[in-house]
Amino acid sequence: MSAASLRLLSKTKQTARIIIVGAGSAGIAAATRLLEQGFRNVLLLEAEDRIGGRIHTIPFADNVVDLGAQWCHGEQGNVVYQRVKDQNMLEATEPHYDNFKCVRSNGEVLPEAIAEPLKTIAFNSIPERQTDLGSYDGSLGDYLDMKYWKELAKLPPIDRTIAEEFLEVFHKFEASVEAADHLYEVSGRGHLEYWLCEGELLLNWRQKGYKQFLRVLMKAQDAQPEDLGVLKGHVLLNKRIAEINWEGADELKIRCWNGEIHTADHVICTVSLGVLKEQHRNLFVPNLPAAKVRAIDGLKLGTVDKFFLEFTAPPLPEDWPGFNCLWLKKDLDELRGSELFWLESVFGFYPVSHQPRILQGWIIGAHARHMETLTEETVLQGLLWLFRKFLPFDVAPPQRFLRTQWHANPNFRGSYTFRSTYTDELRTGAWDLEAPLMDVGGRPRLQFAGESSHKHYYSTVHGAVETGWREAERLNVYYKARTAQL
Ligand SMILES: Cc1cc2nc3c(=O)[nH]c(=O)nc-3n(C[C@H](O)[C@H](O)[C@H](O)COP(=O)(O)OP(=O)(O)OC[C@H]3O[C@@H](n4cnc5c(N)ncnc54)[C@H](O)[C@@H]3O)c2cc1C
Incomplete structure (x- = not known):
């Protein structure tokens, strides 16, 4: 020896x-x-x-914000939840990510009677452990499209253009959950490898x-x-x-x-x-x-970035729990030809628990990586333009702004991982x-x-x-x- x-x-x-x-x-x-x-x-x-x-909590506005991980996702079988459940550290987040308004790029807010069924169908089209996906060879994006249109056909007619616009923004929202550039690169079958922990899925850490x-x-x-x-x-x-x-x-x-x-x-x-x-x-x-x-x-990771805007007072009317951005085709064509093209992948803005003066926005994919290369001021001006384009009311400029740059940082080079069709x-x-x-x-x-x-x-x-x-x-x-x- x-x-x-x-x-x-x-x-x-x-x-x-x-x-x-x-x-x-x-x-x-x-x-x-x-x-x-x-x-x-x-x-x-x-x-x-x-x-x-990728846990990075910093002081901001009235207490703190999380630049990376923000919520404890679920309870059963979740070691984070199990470790702290008796210490009163976690609480369920308000349903901002369900109740958001759907706003079109002409400033029109979709009536609830239209937004609600579209949300229900889209959320239900994402499989958790449905077995019909087990033998599916395509992408999660293909599967979602197939289910969405099938279920929509069963409802009283909804304007097809609006349904398409909603599906587009839902794709971006769901791609942010996966951290994929788009859902057509996420493996439908591979998606089932992920296990959801039962219980509250968005538990926040209060002011800490x-x-x-x-x-x-x-x-x-x-x-x-x-x-x-x-x-x-x-x-x-x-x-x-x-x-x-x-x-x-x-x-x-x-x-x-x-x-x-x-x-x-x-x-x-x-x-x-x-x-x-x-x-x-x-x-x-x-x-x-x-x-x-x-x-x-073969495994993949993509980019999800956040924006935090701090205002002197709550920026949205009381009955606005956040909003998603639905692009009209003509507006999108125009945007794509402009230097603000990256705004296409900013899909929505939502309040932050315990932070009434903050709006949190999200951007995904290649456009997020481009956004990371711009100056903070350029990014902020782009977001303010977006507010003016979409919102039927004025939003004052924020007193403080920050955005994340998870891809640009050589110690991360992205946000989190998913299973792609290439992994398969x-x-x-x-x-x-x-x-x-x-x-x-x-x-x-x-x-x-x-x-x-x-x-x-x-x-x-x-x-x-x-x-x-x-x-x-x-x-x-x-x-x-x-x-x-x-
Ligand atoms: C925007 C965003 C939102 C998220 N939201 C949630 C959420 O709400 N809930 C949730 O559960 N998860 C969320 N996540 C995912 C979660 O943050 C990660 O899964 C988790 O923190 C990863 O931990 P890790 O230890 O695997 O990797 P990391 O946290 O990346 O740790 C690896 C460490 O290695 C260091 N390092 C890298 N290269 C070197 C080197 N060459 N030498 C020495 N050190 C090096 C890095 O600096 C880093 O500190 C989010 C992530 C992001 C980016």
Whole structure:
């Protein structure tokens, strides 16, 4: 047996060195769980100057806003909900995302008698676990269109132009749920891999934001927002990893962009699928095995960005719980020929819970990526133009504005993941991304966690947390078995 193998075999939970790349939900979940299990040498290396990753709560207007994850999606089987359910931290969000007004680009507001049945049909056309999709080869977009028109034909006639305009904006809304550029790239069958947790689907964190959950995971007691709780001394910020060398059987070498080298017996990589797609060929030495690369290529993530506008007073009339933008064809043709073309993918604006002076808007896909390249002022002027075009009342300019740039940031390169028709073609999935790279003795060396590696709860925080726990448990099981052998 080589000296390296002997050295590694002598490792215990107390001496094994574990480096976790990325201090988002998955990384924090893995680190806190490892410490609970008795591992001592746990180090999180994070590229940003903050922890949280795609959980990013910042002070704004009357309390905070979430630039990334905002809601706990569901209750049953949701580890986030289960962890905090007795602590009165979560509450159901007002039904803004059901009650919104449908406004056309000529300022006409659809009467409820028309908007309501269109919403009902569209929402019901999105399959959850319907079995008729199990053998469906097409995209989610094709499936939605087919169902929508079939169900609409059963109702008293609704103007076809309006039904088309509504379907268009519903596509964008649903694409934001998937984080796809459009629904024709989302796999109909693959969509069923996602499991909805029963219960309230939009639970908000009151005035505290999603960051509150990370504080629970870390057992942060201190009122200071920077308190790392049990992770104190286990996190290094501003450490962007340039290379993870997992060659051979001995320790792994991790090189930061500033040249600093760290060594470890195990590495858990939690960077986003966007980062893996862009960097895996340089990030890993040697290159990752074919199955892993296939998963990185085949799984997809898209861009969903948010806008937050803070006004001096509530900007919408009291009976307006938000609105969606329905484009008339002639207006859309005109827009597409102008420099404001990116506004086509801004699909709606809604109030934010506990923030009466804020409007939150959404944009998806390629137009979101273009928007990220514009100046904040240009983006704001575009949105104000949109308000003037659509709304039958004036909206005063906001006193503060911000937008997210999840794709432009090299530490994310997108928002969250979905299963595309290309994923189906490559016959790959989260199982390939999850699979750890072991040495010949079955010791995990390079492990993968993060939302994209969850088979059913991908694209969520609860999914990311479970993957962190999964990889911590993998090491726990390995070391327990080793101790039993000694
Ligand atoms: C706009 C938006 C809205 C969302 N809304 C919701 C929601 O309402 N509810 C919900 O459940 N989920 C939501 N999500 C998804 C949720 O935020 C993610 O699924 C989850 O936070 C992902 O956690 P993670 O640990 O897998 O990845 P990340 O949070 O991305 O963590 C990975 C970490 O790795 C770091 N990193 C990257 N590259 C390097 C490198 N080279 N070296 C070192 N560190 C690196 C990153 O900076 C990051 O901190 C939303 C996401 C977005 C973007």
